[in-house]
Amino acid sequence: MGRSTGRAGTGPASSQAAGVRTVDGPPPLAPLYARSLLRRPRRAVDFPRTTVRAQGVRADVERVAAFCRATGFPVRDVLPLPVPHLLGFGLQVDLLVREPFPFRLLGLVHVRQSFEQSAPLPVDAPLDVFVRAVGMRAHQRGATVELLTEVSRAGTAQVVWSGRSRYLARGVRMPGTPVAEERLPAPEGEGTLWRVPADTGREYAALSGDVNPIHLSRPTARLLGFRRALAHGVWTASRSLAALGGPAPAAARFEVAFGAPLLLPSTVRHVARQVPGGWETAVRSRDGSRVHLTGRLTRR
């Protein structure tokens, strides 16, 4: 997933009269979700240049262990590659709710995610986390916004981990031709069965803070137009990464594209194929008719 190329432009936040807003740490998300319902989206199809920052935050052992139990990673001395995303997620929500975007937070669809690190981060290390929007572009079903999360060891300037999250705002009209996303290869094969229980969304919500009602229960998901609760995309991506052979390389990039929602409970198939320099993965419905996720792990 390259830098976005939408009309509204990219470029570092500093080039565009942008501010940095510091928050004390990951904010409680339930009030922010509630607030997002009340907020009127901005008229202009553009995104704010503000960076939201939290300094000295830690992924403590308890939280990392809960993440590992939920996704299948062993608890190592270093953070599993997706974990810094959890530290930045609250800042993403804060940015999307408090800053003016041309859409509401609730209803956004997570379509793409990448995690990349130049070196592993130790469990419990104090980290600085920065989140900003870096682009919008037209999409066949609306417009996408890309949020960049950057993480450095506290007090250092060097970004060692970065994540790109692309969300689709359905129905937002954006000038310009929709840019086709690069498709990720979807390996074929029988793979392994995952039995994903109904409480997966609640368990992951409790440890990640992502309490979006679509993940919590069938009634709350119905309010937002889904038949059943659906698994968090980052949970699905993390479990896929954890299921690959052996530990991920120290310097690596894992990118995923989300397809059909993974409704809970489900039995799905995980297919992984080793390729030069990494792995390709796919999570498919048991009958193979739907693809929930395609992913690619590359050694850096």
Added chain:
Amino acid sequence: MTRRAAIVAGNRTPFVRAGRRYAQVSAQDLLVAALDGLVARCGLAGERLGEVVAGAVLKHSRDLNLTREAVLSTALDAATPAYDVQQACATGLETAVLLANKIALGQVESGIAGGADSASDAPIALDDRLRRVLLDLSRARTPAARLAALSRLRPGQLRPVPPRNAEPRTGLSMGEHAARTAAAWEVSRQAQDELALASHRNLAAAYERGFLDDLLTPYLGVRRDDLLRPDTSLEKLAALPPVFGRDLEQPATMTAGNSTPLTDGAAVVLLASDEWAAQHRLPVLAHLVDAETAAVDHVHGEGLLTAPVWAVPRLLQRNGLTLDDLDVVEVHEAFASTVLATLAAWEDEEFCRDRLGLEKPLGSVDRARLNPVGSSLATGHPFAATGARILATTAKLLAERGGGRALISICAAGGQGIAALVEA
């Protein structure tokens, strides 16, 4: 003559008192951490080893393939087979003996032995009556049969059953058993405290001179065993109240200071043929020469932790050795009193003659050669990990002094014990 297994390297996590820094991690996580460090230090990524054998004493029923599952999380070739072994506190050394025997027979060229235990993440079982009700319920095919099964449910069965640190056949905890042996051998409080002090001082000195640098990999920010008290003293140890043997006639002598607490951790050791080690350009520290296990009838009077008293003379005799031929003696410090009672038994003419069948006492262990870099009282004792910790430590001690002969002795629950000879 068969070939001998080379001890190539060892690695472990720092050991941590239960309920502290490792409270949220499992025995499998700990085993992965220990393996990760060994794989990294010895360049084993992608390597297909002959086998990995390890175990845990506090083991969940879901962990039937604990070691194999741990191997699959490491960078070792997934074609490396693995199996689990469980022999209480002897587990870690027993795994090494099993692997060494396969190497000696030429069945495998290389492998990793070890163990992991988390007392923090201990299994909690269902009440056994409830378990039977549930099993019968799952077999019931008619509503009447289901009802019959359900009618046996009682509220009291819903209480979970935590693991007990007690011998099934005696009902006594290990500490209470050790207290009885200590009383029988009249092991004094002061002697126990002195042994504990030496353990802490020796381990602290070993850390200071970097002895553990290539035997241990930090985990979750822990760099040293958190039980280690470099600044403890006889006065501090003497001030602790006795915890075991308070119901005996003799004064109680065993305290939290001269007994090992519940500990979390993992340890592994790489064994190989000399040829394999040479091909992989890995220096050999020492060789595992021979081993002997023993058991005593602890249900009918023998001391629970005294089996090594029998194992060691048999091992030495088979190899034509005496205690004087040993440069290093590693006796696992389950309790200070266990070590001291073992040494006292070997010095006792009557006991050696009547019980061990020796013509003269086995002899005395030179204290300067006993646990020279500390043992379980200072490091802690994650049950299944202790054997691999001691084996790697012993091999390095011999390599460091440029050769020699060492004895390892480890007591275990169930009235069992294991002893091994290591040479460099």
